[in-house]
Amino acid sequence: MADSDDVVSFDVNAxxxxxxxxxxxxxxxHVVAAFTADAYxxxxxxxxTRSFYADEEEMxxxxxxxxQYTGIDFSEIGLFVDELFPVAGGVEYVSTGMEHLTVVxxxxxxxxxxxxxxxxxxxxTAVEAVRDAIDVDLGAxxxxxxxxxx
Numbered sequence: 001m002a003d004s005d006d007v008v009s010f011d012v013n014a015x016x017x018x019x020x021x022x023x024x025x026x027x028x029x030h031v032v033a034a035f036t037a038d039a040y041x042x043x044x045x046x047x048x049t050r051s052f053y054a055d056e057e058e059m060x061x062x063x064x065x066x067x068q069y070t071g072i073d074f075s076e077i078g079l080f081v082d083e084l085f086p087v088a089g090g091v092e093y094v095s096t097g098m099e100h101l102t103v104v105x106x107x108x109x110x111x112x113x114x115x116x117x118x119x120x121x122x123x124x125t126a127v128e129a130v131r132d133a134i135d136v137d138l139g140a141x142x143x144x145x146x147x148x149x150x
Contacts, residue, residue, distance in 0.1 A: 008034040008111040010134040012043040015113065018133035019126050028121040030101075033063065033114040037074060040067045040114075049116065066114075073105060073112070077140045090139025095123045106130055107140035 016032045023029065032044040042063060053059035077091045093106040097119060104115040104123055115126060131138055 007036060007039050007041045008113070010108070010111070010136060012041075012113070015130050015133045016044050018129040019115070022125050022129035023117075023121055025118065025121065028118040029115065029126075030118075031114065031116040035067060035070055035112045035114060036110055037070050040070075070112070073107075074110070074140065077107065081141045090141040092138040093123075093127050106138055108134065108136050108138050109140055112140075 012032060012034045016029070019029055019032070020026060027046070027048070029044070030046050030049045031042065033040055033042045035041075040063065045059070050059065053062065073094070076094075080091055081088070091107055093104055095105075096103045100119060102117045102119050102121060102123060104117065104126060106113045106115070106127065113130065117123070117126060127138075
């Protein structure tokens with residue numbers, strides 16, 4: 001797979017550094033992965049996360065499975081922006097809080113960034129760090145999402 005900076009147009013390593021600098025606990029960030037509807041690349045995966053997999057192949061298979069749902073994400077963005085909340089602007093991020101993990105998916109056009117954080121990490125702090133680190137605005141619209149091939 002390509003380097004994560006080849007998958008998306010922004011500097012993923014700069015994003016990771018900005019998140020690390022912004023959140024209080026240096027161990028709260030577990031995964032940073034850049035993605036589009038067609039490709040993804042794990043830019044950072046900590047040893048804690050890796051410990052849940054028998055080997056690299058099992059981890060890759062799991063992330064491949066996660067990436068298969070990217071089309072659903074972009075379709076949902078179209079639904080929210082075009083149908084349900086057309087005056088609210090583009091979808092910047094979606095956060096899923098679970099008992100042991102928070103998953104944050106951030107969007108800019110047809111590109112995205114997946115973060116996994118400790119459940120008590122400040123999501124808005126991580127999002128603001130990403131916003132400050134990239135040269136493009138966060139937000140995907142129904143128009144941008146509908147141009148992706150799923």
